[in-house]
Amino acid sequence: MHAVRILPGCSGSFTARSVLIREYRQRTISSFSVGQLVRQFRQNATPKDAAAVVVGAGPAGIAVVGNLLEQIKDDGKIVWVDEQFQGGRINKFYREVPGNTAVKLFVDYAEALKPFQHILNTAHKPNAITALEKLPQSGTCSLSYAGDMLNLLTAGLRQHPRIQTVEGKATSAHLDPQSKHWTLTTTSESSLTTSPLVVYCTGAFPSTTPLPPSSPPTIPLDTALTPSILSTTIPRDQPFTIGVIGGSHSAILVLMNLYKLTTTSHPLLKIKWFTRHPTLRYAVQKDGYIQYDNTGLKGKAAEFGRTQLDGDVLLTSDAGKFITRIDCSGGKEKEWALLERELKDCQGVVQAVGYTPAPIPEVRIGDGKEVVKLRKDARTGAFYAEDGEKKSIGLFGAGIAFPEEVDTPEGEREYAVGMWKFMKFLKRVVPEWVEGSRA
Ligand SMILES: Cc1cc2nc3c(=O)[nH]c(=O)nc-3n(C[C@H](O)[C@H](O)[C@H](O)COP(=O)(O)OP(=O)(O)OC[C@H]3O[C@@H](n4cnc5c(N)ncnc54)[C@H](O)[C@@H]3O)c2cc1C
The missing domain is CATH 3.50.50 (FAD/NAD(P)-binding domain)
Structure with a gap:
């Protein structure tokens, strides 16, 4: 388990080890081992906070990262953690599943944000979005189309200079109540980080x-x-x-x-x-x-x-x-x-x-002796400490594990699950999350 900080100067997708191996090869420093270089690089690093950390790179994580890029106006970095960065369970398990939403909603999802539009505008054609556009828009399609679109967006986001990706599993998040910053620990050697805003998009698996x-x-x-x-x-x-x-x-x-x-x-x-x-x-x-x-x-x-x-x-x-x-x-x-x-x-x-939310990275607050139990406001996506006051702690959830609760016109309550629904919810709440993290 490693809890280190973002290394300055390493923008875009990276692992510290790969950066250093490249540097090692370029400089051909024969007397240094890569391990020594990694240690030296870390010791020299000035600690730097991320504006936000997102755990999970399924449809919800992708949508959160896009919304954060739009809403965090300065140059704040967004750290994004996932073991595979392959569009979550849609690409891993559901590519042969027939979709249950209109094709148009996948296109709407892909075009909903400026950073996404930039990716689509600069991607070589034909591509996953042109393939979706060719289909009858009110019909449904195999989820492989949606999966390819998620891969296109993921690849584009990973190139973004303000996004740092960490290939690994987030294992814990620890809040310092004084600084109101979280420290997130991952299994990756190049893991991180402190941030006032953490979002769990960790998905769900079959019950x-x-x-x-x-x-x-x-x-x-x-x-x-x-x-x-x-x-x-x-x-x-x-x-x-x-x-x-x-x-x-x-x-x-x-x-x-x-x-x-x-x-x-x-x-x-x-x-x-x-x-x-x-x-x-x-x-x-x-x-x-x-x-x-x-x-x-x-x-x-x-x-x-x-x-x-x-x-x-x-x-x-x-x-x-x-x-x-x-x-x-x-x-x-x-x-x-x-x-x-x-x-x-x-x-x-x-x-x-049914589906059960995946275990989340454990949460500790203050002295960190005990794992904190959480409750969640399904209208805002905010988590609170179960025994604390209902005050934002800068930790949020989205996606199939933490869907928005909505009232139907018939007066029933439902959870809004689906890629376009995640996007609509996030467009509403992410501006509030970002504003809260700056207070
Ligand atoms: C059978 C089925 C069909 C569906 N069909 C549609 C459809 O047609 N249209 C539609 O819009 N929606 C559909 N959905 C709903 C929804 O879009 C999907 O369930 C989608 O996969 C949910 O996205 P997610 O990002 O919340 O979770 P996931 O896709 O599960 O992604 C979660 C990601 O988080 C990562 N992760 C988890 N824990 C950690 C950790 N500790 N550290 C780092 N990474 C972590 C996982 O590895 C994964 O990559 C369908 C769902 C199911 C089950």
């Missing part, structure tokens, strides 16, 4: 729940959402029954993927679908807004649900020849008993039961 002991092995949801991997995970030439638990967007996509396998490469595959909701809920375009925008099915999942799965449709649909619905409504005890009975003769099970 799992305990299953009866007699249950078959789990097939990870990420695998089940990727047809090219799923098809090689399940044997083709022998009977195989797979349980799918859940009724959300992801569960419907998994059922769709499995059904496609039954009609192509895996004719012996059968599916048991465990759901608490035999009828499905769809996003509905109303006058000026979308009802169930954040909870209803959209795009290809909605189409498949409507034509193959919903209520009595399953009894006569083509998918119904391979999918048996197990109605788990009626309480947890009944559900457990059904899982116990019905999973016994399955050879695999997929849990599509």
Whole structure:
């Protein structure tokens, strides 16, 4: 674990080691080891604060970095931490997933900020954004298009002179209440840094729940959402029954993927679908807004649900020849008993039961003896110490792990998840975050 500071003069993407190796090679200083040079470089370094630190380089982290560049008017540096800088889970796991938002919203996301526009204007064509622009704008597309666009923006941001990227995992953040500055520690050798403003965009991963002991092995949801991997995970030439638990967007996509396998490469595959909701809920375009925008099915999942799965449709649909619905409504005890009975003769099970925020870098305040528990204002993105007053500590969250809470026109509360929704939220709150960090 390393807690060092930004090295002056190292602007743009860097690791201290690579800078020094280059310097070492250029100067051919044969009597110095690279390790000695690293140490000497650090000792000579004047400590320098960053204006902001962003943890996570998925769609939310990218949008936060772009908004901070726009809002921090002076030359303040933005330090950006991620292990891979590859557009988060969209590129890692969802490239084969059909998108559930209109193509136009991916284009809107990419064009929403001046620093992004500069990247798009200076990128060679054709590129990821021209590919998106060619598609019908009100339709949906594979998330690989969105993933390519995220990679284009990431590459452009990493070239920006005010952004310093750190390839590593942020492990802790420690607030000095006097200076109101955070010190962030990462696993990277070239890690950092102190800053009055830290944003966690650390994402979420598929949730799992305990299953009866007699249950078959789990097939990870990420695998089940990727047809090219799923098809090689399940044997083709022998009977195989797979349980799918859940009724959300992801569960419907998994059922769709499995059904496609039954009609192509895996004719012996059968599916048991465990759901608490035999009828499905769809996003509905109303006058000026979308009802169930954040909870209803959209795009290809909605189409498949409507034509193959919903209520009595399953009894006569083509998918119904391979999918048996197990109605788990009626309480947890009944559900457990059904899982116990019905999973016994399955050879695999997929849990599509929601997403859990990834563990955040631990937070300490003051003497730093104990990790501080946090609560969050989902309207502003601000974190507070659980046992402290509701006063900004300069720590914020965004993205699927910390989405904005919104009121629907029907008076319900929902969490706004989606790339364009992250962007809209951030355009509203980042100016306040930046102003607060300067107070
Ligand atoms: C199946 C599915 C389909 C979706 N389809 C759409 C769609 O069609 N349209 C749409 O707009 N949205 C869609 N979404 C919603 C949303 O856009 C994605 O979930 C998106 O990946 C969320 O972005 P994020 O940046 O919050 O998190 P992530 O993409 O998970 O990125 C988080 C990043 O933070 C990094 N990180 C985490 N912890 C640390 C740490 N301690 N230190 C350093 N780095 C760290 C991770 O490595 C990762 O790179 C979909 C979501 C799912 C699950």
